[in-house]
Amino acid sequence: MTRILVSKSNAIIPFISSFYILPSSSIRPYSSLKGKVGVRINVENEVKCLDDAVNLFNRMVRMKPLPSLPVFCTLLKTMVNMKHYYAVISLFREMRKLDIPINEFILSNVINNYCMMHRVDCAFSLLPIHLKSGIPFNVVTFTTLIRGLFAENKVTDAVVLFKNLVREKICEPNEIMCGTVMNGLSKRGHTEKTLSLLRLMEQGNTKPNIYIYNVVIDAFCKDRNLDAAISILNEMKQKGIPPDIVTYNSLIDGLCKLGQWEKVKTLLSEMVNLNIYPNVLTFNILIDGLCKEGKVEDAEEVMRHMIEKGVEPNIITYSVIMDGYCLRGQVDRARRVFDIMIDKCIEPDIFSYSILINGYCKKKEVAKAMQLLGEISQKGLKPETVTYNTILHGLFEVGRIGDAKRVYAEMLSVGPKPSIYTHSTVIDGYFRWSKFSEMRTFMVEMADRGFSFDASTAGFLVNVVRENPSVLDMIPELHSKNKY
DNA sequence: ATCGACGTAT
Incomplete structure (x- = not known):
């Protein structure tokens, strides 16, 4: 199936060029006045890397008197932002060992740290510290835990926790907690539940704010239900909550993806009339919409x-435009955009590489794709599961089975976890080239590493067997080690 | 201190 849409009437270019004048200088949001904590320690200024953080911590614990708790808190928070999750845990343990007092803010940061590591189980295991030390729970802690559960796709657990908190009156849910639940639900396809929560909030004490409306509108847009999205837009306007740039970007994205350019124009005019000016995201959305219709020029x-x-x-x-050229099979042009981007001092990320690799694979230029794969690690980047899936698909497509095997082995050693798509790509590749013994070995290894058949591989296998019953003998009986 | 909008593979 091609991803290029059929173009609807669209004179978006003259429209965009004519309809507004940007304010001469963009208004800067508030600068960092926040976070000035403690006596002479400005954590944000002092800590630029992990070493800085650890050195500062070691200095802090030797100070007499000790710096205030907010200073420790800011330090931990800074480290979480820098993604030094393991270091946060060891510094927290050090604080416990040194009997440095802790408060609810420090604990909620450590809990957030575990959630960011996708270890919500460890996050929950900190709750006894609250109880033993008599530190009160707060909404933020529970909101963080709910977000952690969603991040690990534990939707039911998240909802159960939320319902219990409300029912047992453990804490009063605020807009942010409700927003977190709704965001988690909507991102996992539960638009209906998200909408019912909105209706509940409208009747309760915590009235929905702009964030909440934006979550609901975006959910409908992602479902391609633009009518529902626009009726929520009208509802919020009626309630006196003015839409903002995020609202408009969600809606414009939804409309672009449906090719409804006339409505896109209406919304662009509307937002400019409200003095909300398109930002880089708005333009990226429009550019992506045009590219997906094949209109890269x-x-x-x-x-x-x-x-x-x-x-x-x-x-x-740049990624969007590169993908636009790749969709039209003009990978060389995509490559030129890639180089222009580097000239402008924008370092390519794993997306840029994956898009180009995909472009080369589509043109069956797998050698160039392989070369790029090598370049990724030289640039200090890490290929993702998607990157490997793309290149494996490309290699099997042209029958380079030996290379595919090597790339798969590399994937296992480098680290990104094979997904259901990786498995079906490999099984499908072996099957298409009648490499039944390899297919069999692969399936056994797959099961040994704890993977069983899933919706994707199962569907594929059923089709294969239906068309070619003799393959049945090649398919091993698998007992996944993860299941009982 | 906690929440929202754009890009890659099947």
């Missing part, structure tokens, strides 16, 4: 226009 035109208006393209702008 128009997309480039929009890019020139945004630069004229003082909105700088970012790495996503």
